[in-house]
Amino acid sequence: MIRSMTGFGRAEVAGTRMAVSVECKSLNHRHLDIALRLPRALSALEVDARRLVQESIHRGRVEVTVSLGPVGGVAPNPVAVNVAQAREYADVARELAGQLRFSEEPTLAWVLAQPGVLSRDEQPALATEEGWPLLAEGLSRALSELLARRAQEGAALAQELAILQEALGAQLALMAERAPATLERRATRLRERVQALLGDATVDETRIATEVAVWADRADISEELARLRAHLDQVAALLAGGGEVGRTLDFLIQEMNREVNTVASKADDLELSQAAIAAKSTLEKVREQIQNIE
DSSP states (O other): BOSSEEEEEEEEEEEEEEEEEEEEEEEEOOEEEEEEEEOOOGGGGGOOOOOOHHHOOSSSSEEEEEEEEEETTTOOSOOEEEEHHHHHHHHHHHHHHHHEEEEEOOOOHHHHTTTTEEEEOOEEEEEEEEHHHHHHHHHHHOOOHHHHHHHHHHHHHHHHHHHHHHHHHHHHHHHHHHHHHHHHHHHHHHHHHHHHHHHTOOOOOHHHHHHHHHHHHHHHOHHHHHHHHHHHHEEEEEEEOOOOOOOHHHHHHHHHHHHOOOHHHHHOOOOHHHHHHHHHHHHHHHHHHHHHHH
């Protein structure tokens, strides 16, 4: 089974004091690239979390976002009130109001809005024995969902590639069918041109036949077609076997495209040229699809 490199997974795990929410998103990438965003309280567990991702995913850009929240609405870092500073602000405001002969009293909202009256300590770091089980479970669940979606999209990609593979096989069959007649026609035309140029001059027929044979060998596409069939069979085997085949498929498509270009450059037949052009178009569609395969 082949897998796509795009997917999404989310999970939430609650402990006694804290709840961990994990979101995983993966995109296309040539290699494995992990972007891990952890809250400060779990920052000490980054190495372990990264290793867990590496054990599950081997290719793609993986973005992991972890958030931490209280259980039951009770924050581990409640808001603190600096009463002494609040009283000082109120006293100064009253004294200034008296000097300016204002009748207004400082309001609670005004006092609370002053710097330093309200504060919240940074979220404390969780001990490894408390934080890691939550993070590991949440990350494992999110990765499992992400992998399931990658597999689901991979199945759809496999169906599309099977259709393109069949079309490419038909185009190769047409090229193979047209090749002998094309080669014979070009050899005959070359012989006629040589005879026309020489006119009535006496020429060794054996020499002409040799030159025509050399030219025909250069114009022959049987080797290119044989390599194309071999590459196509290998593509079919990789798709059937599944696993991490994206890089190998990409290489094979490049090789097939090179062979088709050679066939197109040697083509001296309308149908053969059209088949080569159609094959190049199909290969481009295949290449676009396999860019998303792990």
